[in-house]
Amino acid sequence: MEKLSTDLLVIGGGATGTGVAWDGALRGLDVVLVERGDLASGTSGRFHGLLHSGGRYAVKDPNAADECARENGVVRHVAADCVEDTGGLFVTTPFDDPAYADLFVNGCRDTGVPCEEIDPARALREEPRLNPRISRAFRVPDASVDVWKLAWALARAAQGRGARILPYHETVAVHRDRDRVHGARVRDSRSGDEFDIEARVTVSATGAWAGQLAELAQIEGVRVMPGRGIMIGMNHRLVNTVVNRCQMPTDGDIIVPIRTVSVIGTTDVDTDDPDDHSVLQDEVDAMLDDGERLVPGFKEARALRVWTGVRPLFEDRKEGGPASSRDVTRAHALLDHLDRDGVSGFFTITGGKLTTYRLMAEETVDAVCRQLGEPRPCATSTTRLPGSGDGKYLHVGDRLGRRERELQDDQLICECEMITRGQVEDAVRQRGTIDLDDLRRLLRLGMGPCQGGFCIYRATGILRGMHGINTEQANEALLDYVRERWKGAWPVLYGDQLRQARFDEWVFQGLLDVEHFA
């Protein structure tokens, strides 16, 4: 591949990176985005899906609360198709300090987080599975976000403005010429080819990996303290509203209904390695206990899988940082390395949270434009993303409704998540991928209760029947997916999901015997 050159090179394809790419492209910059894996496969794709109302930070971090409150409204407007308007509740359970509720009310008032106290009986009518012993309940505009939809909507929007979006391109070097960064060398991880990208400005939107990336540019002292947290995905929506415990933010105090599942989060364990995905038994046990406090019967409900995400909690080495990651600011940090290190053409945006991705992108591209000396106004707070033109929210029932309308038109391949053969084939063609995990993020293939027990064989069969895909590639796609799914399954394998795993083992190892491909 020949050398690319562009105005703005964005490294990192999470919500922030795709947000920066879209913002830059919308302002008329030529943009290239590179991501080492699939879009939103790092921290963005490994959280619980909450679009914050700001309530969670109303007492502890008023600035963050204020930012969230504003951006919540903006994201609902520009990316409605990625947002489920679930609403949120903060409830005082018998395990919470009752005094916090009044602090919470005051905090919400002071930070502009819309908050309405409702009768606990009403909260229980709306959410029958909630702990019946709650004493107070507050309604806030929390919502959930399908982050893969969001990242791809941002990417497609940017592509519509000429941006080049390159997933599976890992940055192997950052080109620095004395005091100026002028691009990077990337490797196409599927072909192994390396090439250079020449850029007027390079933005590292690599979140928890920002320190590693800065080191490639020989910039010292960018410290992102990865705070690792686990989340457990439950088989169905135990609640239809985001439910938070009304207390100082702690472990396992929130359940987020998103698409067909509900996710409980999270823990916070300091780690050195942002690629550390280990799950500790104690964490799982504690999380299940926490779930039980919010929703009695939680421990008998079906856990599908567990995953970990690493928060990019920024700590500048120059300042004395606090010890535990939950106490480090959740606010984002934009580093102009010209100001900080005397290196032009290079910015790091890290920290923050998904809810404020757009604001982070706006501030970043503002700074980029300033350095380029080309003032260009930001329009991302008013420009709707592709798919969100009608302002209609995403609904959990959408796929069922669609299926009911198209019952006689196409085969269901993934029955749990109601994905048709046509959707699988289109996705393979459009994405040019045969990685079933990419299809998972794109379509939710295999994300339901059977975790691919039926659809993975079907998808593999469909892949093999498509032009240009040979038997070995199809076999590998199947095996990769089966192994990948197992990773998040086995640490929470009990009850119903163990039955499922046993059934899946019979299908893959007994019936199909995939271990013994010739």
Added chain:
Amino acid sequence: MNGSLHYDVVVLGLGVAGLTAATRLAEGGARVCVLAKGVGSTHLAPGTVDVLGYDPERVEEPAAAIPRFIAAHPDHPYALIGADAIAPALEWFAATLEHGPQPAYRYTGGLERNHLLPTAVGVARPSALVPQTMAGGDMRSNEPVCVVGIPVLRDFYAALCAGNLRNAGVPARAIEVDIDVGRVEANSLLLARRLDDPSFRAAFAARLALLVRPGERVALPAILGLRDPFGAWSDLERRLARPVFEIPTLPPSTPGMRVYDALVAALRAAGGRIVLGAEVLDVERSGERVTSVRAHSSGHDTVYGARWVVLATGGFGSGAIELGSDWQAREKVLGLALRGMPGPGEPRFTAGYFGPQPMSPVGVAVDSSLLAEGTENVFVAGAALPGSVPWREGSGEGIALASGHFVAQAVLEREGATATA
């Protein structure tokens, strides 16, 4: 007492193990009642009788391999049952399916040599006793194969199967022939019901005949009828004038349902009762004997008194054994002791999908006669037994049949002893 009934033997579970035990017992003159929460694994399994497929390398000759296998795995069900007890169970099964009340469904093979039949992804899977309708697929033969895909059937993909057959050295190609069933998607059972109809089958055969080439074996997904599958298969072979064989699809399994129908008919003919929907709630005991089983029936419970109980409820997959979120495993039906549970702090599962999984061989603790530990009259058969990993060994039906057959014999012998005494 209202809501109570009395039997010689209450069998719990309606899979191959339970049906085998119950039918053998009824044939032996016992009054038998089968209680089942639902239908068993027959409807999911491929319908072959796999006795020993991997140890861990592929087993060619089970008869020769089993004694070695038993020596290396003294806790395995085969070690308890004994190598000699397997063959009679297989013979009984084949005879029952061929000569039972249902139209003859013929099986072929035995312990001498495993068949190597292609799976739906075209892998050679070793099976000891197989339906005649599948036997033609043996991958030791290098006769070319024409794999027929049916687009409406979303549970079988011919190109993938043929590709892997070629990789394994069997000349193969894939074709597609659709079957119009007035809908866009179908499972193998729906197609099998259509192919029960001789005229429907004739029309299908006529279209197929135009596409297959001389010298080819014709591989079809396992859809060749439910009512008289052997007849349907013979009919198709005759019409195509070439060998035809079936390949099991994703569930539901038509070949498995044929086994279910045949065994249920045999059980009924022998006078056994079946109560479906009867989830066991608890039992009454007298010392170490279970004297009755209380099962859920609508409105009120029903108590089934029994001199003997056969537990054939399956393992973790059926939910009869459950691992709770407290990481304690329980046998949920009778509260029996388990064997093989990893201790506290020991891993239950490991990160490699194909790696060793310590939880896999957990089952109900039994003595060498398959009596559950702590009981005098509860025998255990099938997947509830500890010490095996059937989906990896390729031993599921072998264990189910052999243990079901074995416990029936054990009960009949003890009944006979009581009667004589």
Added chain:
Amino acid sequence: MIEDLFHEELRASLDHCIKCTICETACPVSNVTPLFPGPKYAGPQAERFRAQGEPQDEWSVDYCSGCGLCTMSCPQGVKIAELNAHARYAVKQRKGVPLRDRLITRPTVLGRLGTPVAPLANATLKLRPARVLAERLLGIHRDAPMPKFAGRRFRTWARRHQPPSTGTKIVYFHGCGTEYYEPEAGEKVVAVLEHNGYRVEVPDQDCCGLPLQSSGLFEDARKYVKRLARALAPHVRDGTLIVGNATSCTLMLKREAREILGLQDDPDLALVSRQTYDICELLLGLHDRGELRTDFQPVEDIVAYHAPCQQQGHWMGKPALELLALIPGLEVRELNARCCGIAGTYGLKREKYQIAMDAGADLFGQVEASGARIVACDSETCRWMIEHGTHRPSVHPVELLHQAYGL
């Protein structure tokens, strides 16, 4: 409004689904029509996409006949049929209930209207133009099997009937079919019970609400079944049993009213539920204790036995088979077809009649092949369907016992 927590409990059972397809093998409807994608789809799968207050575009679950075979065959304990019933209720809430459904789900109303004018009503029901009109106006299929009004009511006979002075007291729940269409079946039930030493009481009673429930009219169904429970409960507080021959209706009392309509807190219903027995279940229990009279005369005949879905829903096996086997000379052919298709009022509906006939085709073929002259079956609507589909007489198993006793 379905009680929320109760619904959540049902919903929680979807967690047990491992997608194994066993319910699909049992479903009589999805096997014959693509309009109903099957119990797994409509139940545990679709349920994950349903949420309170969310927009909903479902329609296919209305094609579920509510037979309950899915729940019975599920080895994992998923309340599939119950989830489907709730979803069907929600569809009806949204789309409205056609007049037809309000009419045919009220057998007592129809019965009271039809009985006094039975000859006229029966003649009208036989008239092709009248049926065509009923199909156009009401959506009741012109070929659907409609029972004949007996022109008299079972209760009238029961009031005049002189019970024996001694014997174990038992309460007879006869159901609407016996009351308006088959009073002689009820008379035979009473005779068989009396022959076995029971003193039969027939308290005032009305419809159990099952047809309403299966058509998604939950509020009305609740009213009916609660009223029935209130009527029966005072007679059985002393431990007396209730026995019924209308197997669907006894199942409604035993389980469905509690598990579908969420009435598990109704104390009268709880009592009635516990004490209710299907007639064959009761008699088999007697036989097990050696208390069933077996003074049967030979009946030289061939009978095919079909266990209707709702009979199987009692989760008690097929006691009728054990009883019929006691009759000397009688050859019993057990059929293993799943369903006759009618499912109460399902097969009467214009848009569902052909589905019902297709669902029943396997059974009709099995009857044909069995060589049986008559078909025994525990549910009256199924018997009417079997007669319609096979042109053979169909009777309740107890009627054969009655014949063999020579009563």
